[in-house]
Amino acid sequence: MTSSLKTAATEVIVHPLKLPGSPSAELSPEMKLVREALFKHVGKPIPRKEDGRLITGKGRFSDDFSLPGQTYAAIVRSPYPHARILGIDKTEALASPGVLLVLTGEDVLADGLADIPHNPVPSTNFDMKLRAKDGSKAFTGPHYLLPADKARHVGEAVAIVVAETAAEAADGAEKVFVDWRELPYVTDTAKAAEPGAPTIWDEVPDNVFIDTTFGDREGTDAAFAQADHVVKAEFHIHRVTAVTMEPRASLGHYDPETKRYTLYAGSGGAVRQKNELSKVLGIEPKDIRVLSFDVGGNFGARNRVYVEFGLVLWASRKLGRPVKYTATRSEAFLTDYQGRDLVTKVELALRKDGKFLAMRADNLSNVGGRAVSLSPLSKGSGLITGSYDIPYATLRARAVFSNTMCTQAYRSSGRPEVTYAIERMVELAADQLGFDKLELRRMNLIPPSAMPYTNAVGSVYDSGEYEKNMDRALEISEWASFDARKAEAAKRGKLLGRGFANYVESSIGTPKERAEIEIKDDGNIEVVIGTQPSGQGHETSFAQVVADMIQVPVEKVWIVLGDTDIVSVGGGSHSGRSMRHAGTVMAMASADLLGEGRKRAAELLGSAADQIDFEGGVFKLRNTNRTIDIFELGRRTRTTHGALRVVKDNEMHTPVYPNGAAVCEVEVDRDTGHVQIVRYATIDDVGRCINPLIVHGQTHGGIAQGVGQAMWELCAIDPTSGQPLSGSLMDYGMPRSDNMPSFKCEIAEVISPTNPLGIKAGGEGGTTPALATVVNAVVDALLEFGVKDIQMPVTPANVWRAMNNGRKVS
Amino acid sequence: MYATTYHKPRTLAEAVALYESSDEPTYLSGGHTLIPTLKNRLAAPQHLIDLRAIPELSGIAVTSDTVVIGAATKHAAVAASKEVKAAIPALAGLAGSIGDVQVRHMGTIGGSTANNDPAADYPSAVLSLNAILHTDRREIPADEYFQGLYTTALEPGEILVRLEFRIPDIAGYAKFRNPASRYAMAAAFVSKHRDGHVRVAITGAGNEGVFRWTEAEERLTENLTAKALDGLAIDPSRMMGDMHAPADYRAHLVTVMARRAVQNLGGTHIV
């Protein structure tokens, strides 16, 4: 592939994999040791160290923390999608029994609190550069702890009430009277961007605050002009929410003596919370400590700061007592950061023989009342061409405000959306032009020989064997014997359908990570790291990496995370970054630690460092039998040299591109439209797999999450009132153990050249192709009804409607 | 939840007296409808009168003609009862299909029947099996008992004590669940009574709650096969419509469920 970098980004950064003679530019010399490591533990399915603690109730979730003298907060929320706050009367609330404090948006301004610095525009070197229409920096809508002007979505916090008990706080909240003036509202993604839509922010009268075009427009136009066929489609990848098991919670404490704030709040990374909240409060980052231990589900929803986190800290300072807030499930449904919500219009140009020539996409992301994160739009933008070699592409990427809760990166941010678009397009093209669906894919797949491959919008795919993935997925799913199964299902009155999708995704993430490793006197190794697990098993897989490097049993390695007084730097966990970033910096730190150990051992054994070997956790003077164990060395040299401890910082910008394929088989009940998934198989190239047990677990959960969106999940809003309709589990359908099939998953390990351990990512690949795979299968099942496309979620009612509409058409 | 006072009377008389002497009282049974309502602050009773310790409300008794179930009997107990399974398997099957394990071990038949949720399961069995509802003061025939969404013939303070089901010749229950809540989105309880009459009760679908589908009853009384229902449709204007199932789809599901109940007489068909 010779196509040059065609990004519209203003500053073009040369990709390390594209530098001449530099196949792995980020590989430092000291990492040779790491490369040559024995990989004793890495790659083994070691059971999770954290599970014993978690299943015996010893987890430390946010709401488990309490402090002496603690008070409770309740939040007053907007009942309207869009309404001006004319005034707020606190009198009755303040007179309510037990109420101690009521604060509003006016108080936020009076106290000079800053807005939350979300920095929604992704800005690492290889993120797509999103800007306003005129090319300027986009206005993203300030996010104050409480608004003073108006509420921009149902559920927006407009006041906090603090009382002696949770019930008294709730009573008090009912007595805060807000004088509202309702305003016209818009919640629908496409409508929000139409001319004449109600304005959410005066600064952006048309609501469209990002409008950037990527790719080679002339090249694309020329390719379209020469094409034999053009296929067009429009899709809405609808809004969903994370439904974490643990609702978000926070406990804030201000100590007037030390003038320091402490926050207990589970999140996707305590360091980010610390830094951003310090800006909100106008204090130095050192004056706030954030603790985030066990986290009951994140999926992206907890990566960004929630207003309640700042509110409990601020209220605690005003009150001089700790303040606790725990969201109810209803509040979680209304105001957890939500996911997806992209409208995409795509066009694909093909040559007569099926070769893809060019692609156009117009992607519109609904960010809600203000922009908290543009990661979904940005991530997707770089991957619109999917796993296929499409020489030219143009993408218009827009983001729009609306009167809905804010969206955020949600498991595999942005990538299921664009994968859906390209994989549905391929099916539509095959159907309309009479190609075999799989052959059309094969013909256009990027071959391994083209790696590293620069796609038409400038993303550089690091490595991957896409066709091999495809072959293997078809094989393990028994694609070839489908007809027999279909005939058998037909005998039972069921319509069997099969769906296939390829995927490639990107994992970028915050580039910086720090690891601290210390050899403890008690024979353990302590590793301090700034990622934040919420079920991914870092305590196990990270320990495996360090155990391998220092050649000690994995049981001896303990991972410390979640307290910003200990973990000073750390990018948190998102975008599949943790294993790659933490793994790399831990390996580098281990190498440094061994270097330091060798030096100390040489001193003790009266020799030079280059005479010291290291094996099995033991330093040995070459050609003698004089040895010293690493823990003994730590103990013996502590007084003279200090603790045997290293701190290592690392920065990696180069993204990796996990990839794979998924196959799904569904049975549709022709009488009711009920869809049952009967088979599901995947191949996921995660790069080096540290712990297959954990990676499989991630894949399973990821599949359920993607399938959930395709089949049931939907943040529905009543268009006639702007009110959310799925405010509880009564109306928000979820994947469950009884509606999921048993999965057949295999891991493909194509080692990534971008980082020393060769890791890609394993947390999101289950989700990325699932939406497309399920819908492809359902459409296939409904073939005889003339159904060509169907809007997700494929609920029984939607399927029944599609069958009937299809019946009428045909 | 607002503050409330909990009472646990041991007799019917005590319960009624408490109810009558209290401000804003409510009876409590399994609490699996009432407690979530309280937690969401959608109701604010000042007194909760727990009925579960009253002996008359518990126990299952099966004779040759009837199955009598105390109002405080949990769904799980009905589902597991050998006697109920032998006498009316569709009733035991229905009970075993309610909610999930936790719900079935807390929720009660009396609570469900008193609440008359339009998507609840039991009301369809009560109506189809032509049950008699025994209260602390009278007997109410099923046909007079259900009076629309969440509305019954029970007077304020009246306690549902026992439900007396006629054992039919045969009965079947078919349900199509709401994909989110798992309550019935449409369900049909079909029973052929010993006098030869067929009663068809539909739950989950009607905009006035559980109802008898008399057109289907007529056809099935003549010929108890699914084929007898061919061509029979129900007017969508009688149906509920929501984000999960618009009225025309529910009307369609009612016909499918009625057919499936007939095809599964002597048991259940639950999707």
Ligand SMILES: Cc1cc2nc3c(=O)[nH]c(=O)nc-3n(C[C@H](O)[C@H](O)[C@H](O)COP(=O)(O)OP(=O)(O)OC[C@H]3O[C@@H](n4cnc5c(N)ncnc54)[C@H](O)[C@@H]3O)c2cc1C
């Ligand atoms: C997650 C979940 C899923 C569920 N799924 C289903 C389902 O699939 N199908 C289904 O049918 N139901 C379902 N339910 C409801 C469940 O069956 C309830 O338990 C039932 O409807 C109410 O019974 P209860 O004993 O809990 O009554 P309670 O909640 O205690 O009371 C309900 C109402 O009835 C009144 N009441 C109770 N007992 C009496 C009495 N003896 N006399 C007079 N009034 C009385 C109370 O005052 C109250 O107004 C579900 C509930 C939950 C929480």
